[in-house]
Amino acid sequence: MRVAKLYPIDGGARWGAPWYDASGRRRAVTAATVEEAVAKRAKRMAGWTSDEKLGDFLAWWTSEYLPRRVANGRLAEETMDGYESSVRLHITPRIGAVGLTDLTATVLEDWLNELDDDGLGARGRQKALRTLSVALSVAVKRDLIGRNPARGVEGPRVVPRRVTPWTRAQAGAFIAAAAEMPQLHGNLWLVQLGTGLRPSEALALHVDDVDVSRARARVHRNLSWRKGGRWVIKTTKGEDDVWLVLPEFAVSAVSRHLELRAAWAAWDGWHEHGLLFTARAGTPLRGTSVGKPLTKLCAQAGVPRVTPHGIRHQTASALLAAGKSLTDVQYVLRHKTQRLTSDLYGHMADDARAHAAEVLDDLSPDR
Numbered sequence: 281m282r283v284a285k286l287y288p289i290d291g292g293a294r295w296g297a298p299w300y301d302a303s304g305r306r307r308a309v310t311a312a313t314v315e316e317a318v319a320k321r322a323k324r325m326a327g328w329t330s331d332e333k334l335g336d337f338l339a340w341w342t343s344e345y346l347p348r349r350v351a352n353g354r355l356a357e358e359t360m361d362g363y364e365s366s367v368r369l370h371i372t373p374r375i376g377a378v379g380l381t382d383l384t385a386t387v388l389e390d391w392l393n394e395l396d397d398d399g400l401g402a403r404g405r406q407k408a409l410r411t412l413s414v415a416l417s418v419a420v421k422r423d424l425i426g427r428n429p430a431r432g433v434e435g436p437r438v439v440p441r442r443v444t445p446w447t448r449a450q451a452g453a454f455i456a457a458a459a460e461m462p463q464l465h466g467n468l469w470l471v472q473l474g475t476g477l478r479p480s481e482a483l484a485l486h487v488d489d490v491d492v493s494r495a496r497a498r499v500h501r502n503l504s505w506r507k508g509g510r511w512v513i514k515t516t517k518g519e520d521d522v523w524l525v526l527p528e529f530a531v532s533a534v535s536r537h538l539e540l541r542a543a544w545a546a547w548d549g550w551h552e553h554g555l556l557f558t559a560r561a562g563t564p565l566r567g568t569s570v571g572k573p574l575t576k577l578c579a580q581a582g583v584p585r586v587t588p589h590g591i592r593h594q595t596a597s598a599l600l601a602a603g604k605s606l607t608d609v610q611y612v613l614r615h616k617t618q619r620l621t622s623d624l625y626g627h628m629a630d631d632a633r634a635h636a637a638e639v640l641d642d643l644s645p646d647r
Contacts, residue, residue: 283321286314290344297321307423310340324423332424334383335376338367341415357512358504366411370395370404380416380425385432388412392436402436409435445597450583455529457581459536464573464580465565467537468557469591471497474530476595476613479567479588480504484513485556487541490534495526497534499614503555503564511564522614596625 284298289310297317298308309324311317342364349355375383375391388409395405413430420428446454455473458466472482480502489498500521503513526534537556544550544560551562559565570588578585586594596609610621 283325286317290348293344294340299325309424310422332380333376334378334380335372337380337419337424338372338376338415341418342367345418357506361507362407363411363414366408367415370400370408371412380419383416383425383429385429388430388433392433396436402438405436406438409433444584445601446583446594448601450581451594451598454578454581454583457577459529459533461577461580462536462540464577465557465570466577467533467540468565468570469574469577470533471526471530471557472588472591473595473598474527474533475499475524476592477524478502478592479570481516483555483557483565483567486554487538487556488554490526490556492531492534492538495528495531496523497526497530498523505566524612593625596621600625 282300284300284306287296287298288294289296294310294312295314295317296308296310297320298306299321300306307324309317309320311320342360346355346360346363350357350360374394375387378387392405392409395408400408409430413428416425416428416430419425451473455470458464458470458473460466468482471477471485472479475482475497477485477497477499481499484501484503485497485499486501489500491497498521500516501513502516503511505511534556541556541558544558544562545552547561549561553562553564555562555564557565567588574588574591575585592613596613599609599612600606606618606621606625609625610618613621615621
């Protein structure tokens with residue numbers, strides 16, 4: 281084995297100490313200082329394994345490695361924020377003190393069980409495990425561990441929630457109530473209900489994205505919020521521009537809201553960003569701030585409560601109840617695969633087919 285020249289990382293914030301093993305493969309360790317890097321390399325070359333704690337490694341991963349990938353355009357900022365959240369809330373507090381080389385499938389299974397006991401749902405546990413696996417793959421590449429123990433752990437199974445659709449009367453009551461309550465973002469909900477837009481897509485709609493005369497809306501962006509109250513609008517990933525046809529109640533909602541928006545824009549404190557649905561001052565709405573108004577609106581309309589994303593499910597329910605196929609629903613909601621559409625709404629399609637059979641049975645002369 282022979283050593284190679286040390287190299288700085290992030291302008292000297294950390295140091296890498298490489299060497300070549302007996303097979304000629306280049307390996308390396310990293311540390312905060314040159315002295316620590318040299319000492320760590322000597323221990324590894326002498327047959328020692330990494331004694332770094334998981335928490336220390338994840339602190340470097342989230343504070344240095346991930347931001348560098350974002351700066352290089354190799355990772356989306358929202359993805360980094362999601363990783364950091366999982367590390368901070370669910371990984372480091374539980375198993376941060378465990379050494380990297382002490383991580384085993386059993387340790388990680390026990391960790392997932394603890395998260396389950398604490399009430400974290402299957403999606404949250406699945407996300408935490410996926411985050412840890414991504415981080416440990418970096419540890420493997422840096423020769424801190426020989427293999428990724430997270431890849432041998434079976435994650436929790438996420439069972440899609442069955443959607444409870446509104447009845448026709450309930451949908452009508454909601455539409456009527458929303459039209460009368462712009463203070464509860466009623467116009468926003470009507471546009472969502474009429475198009476099946478995701479909340480982030482509806483909140484990113486620009487005034488120029490809506491063509492009232494032709495009853496259609498253009499979907500090509502989404503809005504998200506970052507740390508420190510910073511908001512970002514991005515082009516919808518992996519999709520071309522889509523123009524969706526608006527039903528009459530959604531066209532009326534847009535027309536009403538454009539009038540309301542014009543009145544708001546006359547206020548001295550208005551900030552013009554071109555967005556259709558905004559706060560009173562013209563600033564973007566937060567997805568987390570519109571849930572309570574929607575709950576109040578559902579109560580006023582006398583319909584079962586839904587979340588902002590749940591409005592999208594009601595769109596699918598209405599289409600299926602009207603006899604549209606899962607393929608039609610997939611197209612409107614822009615799911616990438618029909619399997620996702622089927623997992624979410626397949627039981628509704630079965631109900632619609634059963635109802636159709638009952639209707640056809642009524643045609644029988646024996647009845």
